[in-house]
Amino acid sequence: MKKLRTVSVALALMATMSAFATKGKKATKENNLSGQIYEMLKDNQFNADHKDLTAEVRFIVTEKGELLVLSVETKNDVLEGFVKSRLNYQKVELTNVAPGRVYELPVKITA
Template sequence: MRNLKTVTVALALFATMSAFATKGKKATKATNLSGQIYEMLKDNRLNIEDSELTAEVRFIVTEKGELLVLSVETKDEIMEGFVKSRLNYKKVQLDNVAPGRVYEVPVRITA
């Protein structure tokens, strides 16, 4: 009787795991919003005195698919200007982005 319970539980786990293991589209950097932001910010010539700079960026996506930076919360003014210049009014290609919705993304640039 105990072996029957063990086998039943094992089959139930196997069925559950196989249901969640379906193949689906993986989000690539080209289709992911944060991946596109990464691509826009990756080539930089910032002179970083610390080992890294961090910022919290708030933005919306317009009807035309452009990023509109609302705020950049950081301690470094150079970082703020850099992020705004690289992201503001840049087009992104996404299907599932709600225009007008406020998004937040953390940004970290290391030396």
């Protein structure tokens, strides 16, 4: 019984120490790609007639760090134009994005 208690205390200590030993920054909205896109799209003028709009956005990041929208899959033409106008040729500041790689991002606008 004493060994079981000692082992459980040791495991608890190791788990606690490993939780505090992690290094590095946590991903925040400002330093990841989807967070930056969220910031670009969050201020919109969609009214109550346009509730719960969804789209699938395909884009690449150029060598200069600019977004280049390839397609916006949606049933709403207004949302398609909005996403293209807000994202096309906008600069993103990331170091871990591969230029030329195709990215897909679901977008949902709620009123």
